[in-house]
Structure formats: C-alpha cells, structure tokens
Amino acid sequence: MIIETKKVVKSFIDENFKDHSIEFEVTIPEDISKGNLTCNAALILANRVKLQPHEVAEQLVKPLEKQDFINKVEVAGPGFINIFLTDDAFLNVVKEIREDITQLITQVEKPEKILIEFVSSNPTGPLHVGHGRGGVYGDTIARLLRLKGHKIHTEYYVNDAGRQMDILTASVWFRIAGIDDNEFPASGYKGTYIKNIATRWGDNNVDSSIVDEIQKLISFKDLPEDDEERIDFLIEQLKLITESSWGAVKNLALESMLDSIQDDLSSFGINFDLWFSESTLLEPSLTTKSKFQLMKDSLKEDDFEIDASGNVWFLSTNYGDDKDRVLIRDDGRPTYFGTDVAYHLDKLQRGFDTLINIWGSDHHGYIKRIAASIQSLGYDSSQFKVQLVQFANLIKDGSKIKMSTRSGNFYSLSKLIDEVGKDAARFFYLFKQADQHMDFDVDMAVSNSKENPFYYIQYGHARICSLQAKANLANTEVGSLNLEHLPNSCLSIVHELSKFPMIFDQACHKLTPHLLIFYLRDLTALFHRFYNEHNILDAPNEEKIAILQVLDAVKKTISFTFSTLGIKALESM
C-alpha cells in the first residue's frame, strides 16, 4: 500500500510539476489519528516551487482520493498528507500473510549476482564470540537478499598461505615434542586445541629423534630476544629438523582447524557455498600462471613500481589511499594484501555484479586499498561493498571477558552455543545494529526471566499456537475475514501487520536485520496486550474466528521472520 501510494503521488508530481522530481516519503505514523499512512511530499515540493505547503498538499490529495484502497485523505499540520485506508486494504494484508507471506516481499527489479564473503577468520584458532557476530550477520544478510530475489553466493576465504600457518604448525610441533607452558614461545599458539592436534599426530607418528632435537632447540640459549624474531627463527629451524613431516603436520593442523571452524559455524546454522583457499591463488597450473601472477599482469602498468631492494609496490595513492602498499616482498613472497587483490579479481572474473565483504571494524583502514586495486584492475569500485561489524564484548557475571587467540584464553563460539543455544545467540547478535559496539550479556541470554527479550517473542508465538490448538481452528479458511467481527483493539494488530512489507524492505535495503527483531517485539507486545484484555476463546463464534485469523497472521509473521533470521519459533514453552 505504501508502494502504491508513493506511485500515485510520484506520477502526479511528474505530470503536474515537471522538472521537480523530488525524494519524498510515505510512512506509517505512530499516531493513528494521523492516518494509516502519511506523506511529506507537499512540504518538500513547496520548498522547490515556492508555494505554501498547504496549497501543494491540496493538489496532491486529489489523485489519492480516487484510489479504491484509500478511504479518506486529510491535509494536516504544516502540510502533511494523512491517508486513511479502507478496511479491505487491511484485510487483504491479513489474507496475504496467511496464504503466503513471501508474496508481500517486493522482488527487486534487477536481480544481481552477489558474492557475500564473511567470517574468513584465520584458521589458527577456534572461532570466538567476535567471529560469531560477523557470521550471523553475514548469514542473515544472505538470507534476506535471497528473499528479495538476488542470486546469492557465500564464501569463506581461508588464509592458509601465510606466516600465521607456519606459527600454527610450529606450535603443534612444540606440543608434539612435549614443550610445556613455561618454555612455550610467547608468539606461539598455546591453546588446548593445539595439544589436541599434537595428540592426533602423535597417535600414529612419533619420531623420537625429532622430539629430541626440538627440545634441544627450545632450550638453546642464543635464541633471538624479540618474540617475533624468535618464532621466525624457530620456524626456520623446525622446517629443517622435521623435513617432510613439516608439511604433513601443517596439513593436519589446517584440516583440524577448518573442521572445528566448520562445525562451530554449522551448529550456528551457517554454511558456505565455497571455502576459498588462499594458497590456490599462488599455484600455477600446467598451462597457466598462478592467479596471483595473472592479477599482477592485469593491474594498470602505471599503478605499481619496484623499489631499490626489490619490493613491488601497488600505488594505491593513485586512487586516494593514504599510503602505497607492498604487493610482493623483495624475497618474492606476496603480502596478505597481494593475495587478497588476486582473490578479489577472481571473484569479479567469476561474474558477480556486487561483492559484499563483511569485515571486523578493525579492518576499516583496509577498504581503500582494496577498492583502489579493483579500480586498477579495470572494474568499478562501486561493485565492492564492505559492511563493518563492530566488536562484541562478552559480559559474564557483570564484567567484560577479554579475548586473545594466542594466549589460548578466550570464550569460544562453541562454548557460547552450548551455554546460550543457537537461536538465542543468533537473536542477541542480531538484536543490535552490526556496525555498533555491542555487549553480549551471556547471563541475560540464558536467563529464563522476563529480562530476556528473546522469550518475549517466543512466548507470543507459543501462546498463539496454544490458542489455535484449543480452538481447533488453525486452518480457518483464508479469505472469510470480516472486519465487523473484529474488536477495535484487535485492529491495531492488523495495522501493525500492515507495516511488515515496509520493515522487511528497509531491513534488506539498509542491511539492518535488527529492524525485524524490533518490529517483532512491537507486534508481539500488541498481541500480549490483546490477549490480556480479551478472552478470545469465549468470544462469539464469528468474532472468535475473525480474531484467530488475525492471530494466525501474527503467528506466521513471527515464524517467518524468525526463520529468515535463522531462528526457530517455539510452538510451546
């Protein structure tokens, strides 16, 4: 109805106020006395054409009054146009929700092929609660955009090629050799998951001479002082000591980490279409160069240069970045940035119209250089979009929990799922806008008390299910609703239901799924209030049927929206 109304106003303006195409809004006012819909077009247009807003409004009223879904139109306040809809318009919403709520979702005119990349956490440790937030957000965005009609592909970029992988592998070797926490290098990964990998390796292959050498290496007194230099030195030595086993342990470690990450995500309802391996970008095939090489060949020639020591620089400042960036180190190894450029080129070459990357907010400084590289590769940087997700602080017993992967001291995602449950966890992640800092209060999420908003909506859904079971009218025919039989206080529920398409559109357009949760809470509140005021099952039969049809629409709105957010609505509590 909003969309229809907007069309009417817009075409009237196009006809009668040529050259004044304006952006205006049709919204649903808080106060029902201001109509079911309200339009601010006259205020904006009056400014342009230098007329009184009232005069303009009076003209805009005319075409609206002719619409059969509109009952009454008023000009109010400084020049708002308040629109009152017919009963049928509302009843139609209830009917459509009950038939098939997805028909209320307006499909995009031009469906796009969109690749959404998210989580992409280094496979050097288990996922923690921060990754969970990005994961749930990305997954939900994918679901929303799919429903809008876009073609969505999801991807996890696996950083399996860099120094971090060597540190991971070295850490496993230290544990294989029985190095304990006292002697363990500060820059290594200490977590118990490393011990588990070491144990898996130890089950079938233990070479005691290697173990001896590693122990000797660790106690060697002339190791570099600096933590980072020391770990790099140790890695170099370990590669010599372990020879061919190095690669095998590395593979085992990577595989174990990916298994664990995959398990955590899938228990969160998050699955990826593709796990993209960074290292494949560096592997030439028999017939072609590596994707990395091909990327370098595709960059504009003016956009890179080689310095005296042999580093290859990408001149991202040509595109507004603060600094130029090294693409290839003097020893020939690509930087992280370098392979990432190759990855993005690969994405674009696969024919995606839009790339959406969901990154932790600490990566915001990285946006410009990737956008720059995309331009240099000859693509339009507007195809590349980044949604930043802010950190999630974990609150337990009223205080923040600090997290660090290296020390092995963190609150893992799997622990969160165990304690809070998938659905409540997803709910709380989505309860706040993704690009805002958030405190995730674990105690609140698990509490069965009234302070937990998750159960508020669930309870509403369960109550309706219970009513339906008792009334035995769950399948009341669609379309037989008559507004006369509906008590006034139930009408406000119908009004709220009519907002659904608008809210859903906003959530998709702005990539803000939290709007849907806030909407459900408002909708549920109206139901709970109504439930307390009316003894539904004792109402006269016609009234009861009418009410239950509206409540069925509420129930379907909750369960559909929840399922879109990856949450299962409870039938009973």
Add this chain to the structure above:
RNA sequence: GCGCCUGUAGCUCAGCUGGAUAGAGCAACUGCCUUCUAAGCAGUGGGUCGGGAGUUCGAAUCUUCCCAGGCGCGCCA
C-alpha cells in the same frame, strides 16, 4: 597527529537519506493469576538526545568546533 565508529532515561539500546508532543525493554514503585501459558498485562516516576555554534519553516537526525570512549594507521593476517 590522521582516519573510521560511538555518546539518546539509572542500565541495554531503537529512532539518524531533517518532519508533526523524543521511543522500547530492563531496573524502581503501584496494581492484575479459582478464568485461553503471569516467560504476560495495566499504570507511575525518570531526558540540557555529550557540549557550543551554524544551516531553515522545522535538527536527536545535516555542517563545524570542542569534550569523552572504542578501533585502526605493518613488507601481521
């Protein structure tokens, strides 16, 4: 120092492409369970929308300057 994000009720947050009296939940206080699930409902109190200036018919929303907090500013990923 530069960049991004944030500052709205005691707490957690909506609202931010400017719009009609600033919202919700929790907490506090007062009521409502012999009646469809009280994980609920009704009501009361609580605000210089961090501060100043500006833009205009109109600002929590836009601009600018301050103040406070988070994050980033690697040939780490």
